[in-house]
Amino acid sequence: MSDAAAPARGFADGRRLANGSGDASVAAMLEFSTAAVAYCVFVGAVFLGLWIYYDRRDHRRFEAERRKTTFHCIRCDAIYPAAQGTQVCRCPKCGHENVRLRF
Ligand SMILES: [Zn+2]
Numbered sequence: 513m514s515d516a517a518a519p520a521r522g523f524a525d526g527r528r529l530a531n532g533s534g535d536a537s538v539a540a541m542l543e544f545s546t547a548a549v550a551y552c553v554f555v556g557a558v559f560l561g562l563w564i565y566y567d568r569r570d571h572r573r574f575e576a577e578r579r580k581t582t583f584h585c586i587r588c589d590a591i592y593p594a595a596q597g598t599q600v601c602r603c604p605k606c607g608h609e610n611v612r613l614r615f
Contacts, residue, residue, distance in 0.1 A: 576595070576596070579596040580593035580594065580595065580596060581593065581594050581595070581596055581597065581598050581601075581612045581613075582612065582613045583601050583603070583610050583611075583612055583613060584610065584613050585603040585605065585606060585608055585610050586608070586610060587603065587606050587608040588603060588605050588606040588608070590603055590604070590605045590606070592604055592605075594612075598612065599611060599612055600612075
Protein backbone atom coordinates (compact mmCIF):
# COMPACT_ATOMS: atom_id res chain seq x y z
CA MET A 513 0.00 0.00 0.00
CA SER A 514 1.55 3.29 -1.07
CA ASP A 515 0.81 6.90 -0.23
CA ALA A 516 -0.74 7.57 -3.62
CA ALA A 517 -3.16 4.64 -3.23
CA ALA A 518 -4.85 6.06 -0.12
CA PRO A 519 -4.85 9.86 -0.26
CA ALA A 520 -8.17 10.18 1.63
CA ARG A 521 -6.74 8.78 4.89
CA GLY A 522 -4.09 11.44 5.38
CA PHE A 523 -3.87 15.20 5.61
CA ALA A 524 -3.81 17.32 2.48
CA ASP A 525 -0.11 18.05 2.83
CA GLY A 526 0.84 14.34 2.82
CA ARG A 527 0.95 13.54 6.54
CA ARG A 528 -0.72 10.26 7.38
CA LEU A 529 -3.10 9.22 10.13
CA ALA A 530 -2.74 6.53 12.80
CA ASN A 531 -1.47 3.44 10.94
CA GLY A 532 1.06 5.22 8.72
CA SER A 533 4.70 5.81 9.45
CA GLY A 534 4.04 9.42 10.57
CA ASP A 535 1.66 8.59 13.44
CA ALA A 536 4.11 9.54 16.18
CA SER A 537 4.77 12.98 14.73
CA VAL A 538 1.05 13.57 14.07
CA ALA A 539 0.20 12.59 17.65
CA ALA A 540 2.95 14.86 18.93
CA MET A 541 1.63 17.67 16.71
CA LEU A 542 -1.91 17.17 18.07
CA GLU A 543 -0.59 17.21 21.65
CA PHE A 544 1.38 20.36 20.90
CA SER A 545 -1.69 22.00 19.39
CA THR A 546 -3.78 21.11 22.44
CA ALA A 547 -1.10 22.46 24.75
CA ALA A 548 -0.78 25.64 22.67
CA VAL A 549 -4.54 26.22 22.73
CA ALA A 550 -4.67 25.59 26.49
CA TYR A 551 -1.76 28.00 27.01
CA CYS A 552 -3.42 30.68 24.87
CA VAL A 553 -6.71 30.26 26.75
CA PHE A 554 -4.84 30.50 30.05
CA VAL A 555 -2.97 33.65 29.02
CA GLY A 556 -6.20 35.16 27.70
CA ALA A 557 -8.01 34.37 30.94
CA VAL A 558 -5.20 35.95 32.98
CA PHE A 559 -5.29 39.16 30.93
CA LEU A 560 -9.10 39.24 31.06
CA GLY A 561 -8.99 38.84 34.84
CA LEU A 562 -6.41 41.61 35.22
CA TRP A 563 -8.41 43.86 32.93
CA ILE A 564 -11.66 43.32 34.90
CA TYR A 565 -9.85 43.78 38.24
CA TYR A 566 -8.16 47.06 37.31
CA ASP A 567 -11.25 48.38 35.51
CA ARG A 568 -13.43 47.83 38.57
CA ARG A 569 -10.79 49.23 40.91
CA ASP A 570 -10.44 52.41 38.84
CA HIS A 571 -14.22 52.72 38.58
CA ARG A 572 -14.55 52.45 42.38
CA ARG A 573 -11.86 55.09 42.90
CA PHE A 574 -13.47 57.40 40.35
CA GLU A 575 -16.91 57.02 41.92
CA ALA A 576 -15.55 57.65 45.41
CA GLU A 577 -13.83 60.80 44.11
CA ARG A 578 -16.86 62.00 42.18
CA ARG A 579 -19.73 61.30 44.57
CA LYS A 580 -19.90 63.90 47.32
CA THR A 581 -22.33 64.83 50.05
CA THR A 582 -23.17 68.53 50.25
CA PHE A 583 -23.23 70.42 53.54
CA HIS A 584 -24.60 73.89 54.31
CA CYS A 585 -23.20 75.72 57.30
CA ILE A 586 -26.01 77.27 59.35
CA ARG A 587 -23.59 79.68 61.04
CA CYS A 588 -21.61 81.21 58.15
CA ASP A 589 -23.83 80.17 55.17
CA ALA A 590 -20.98 78.31 53.40
CA ILE A 591 -21.66 75.33 51.16
CA TYR A 592 -18.99 72.62 51.14
CA PRO A 593 -18.66 68.98 50.07
CA ALA A 594 -17.46 65.89 51.91
CA ALA A 595 -17.05 62.23 51.02
CA GLN A 596 -20.20 60.26 50.28
CA GLY A 597 -21.85 58.70 53.30
CA THR A 598 -20.71 61.40 55.76
CA GLN A 599 -23.59 62.45 58.01
CA VAL A 600 -21.92 65.18 60.07
CA CYS A 601 -19.02 67.36 58.90
CA ARG A 602 -17.18 70.34 60.36
CA CYS A 603 -17.33 73.59 58.32
CA PRO A 604 -13.92 74.44 56.79
CA LYS A 605 -14.53 78.20 57.32
CA CYS A 606 -15.88 78.53 60.86
CA GLY A 607 -15.58 75.03 62.32
CA HIS A 608 -19.27 74.63 63.10
CA GLU A 609 -20.47 71.04 62.85
CA ASN A 610 -23.37 70.64 60.38
CA VAL A 611 -25.57 67.75 59.28
CA ARG A 612 -25.77 66.96 55.59
CA LEU A 613 -28.33 68.57 53.29
CA ARG A 614 -31.39 66.47 52.52
CA PHE A 615 -33.43 67.05 49.39
ZN1 LIG B 1 -19.37 77.69 58.66
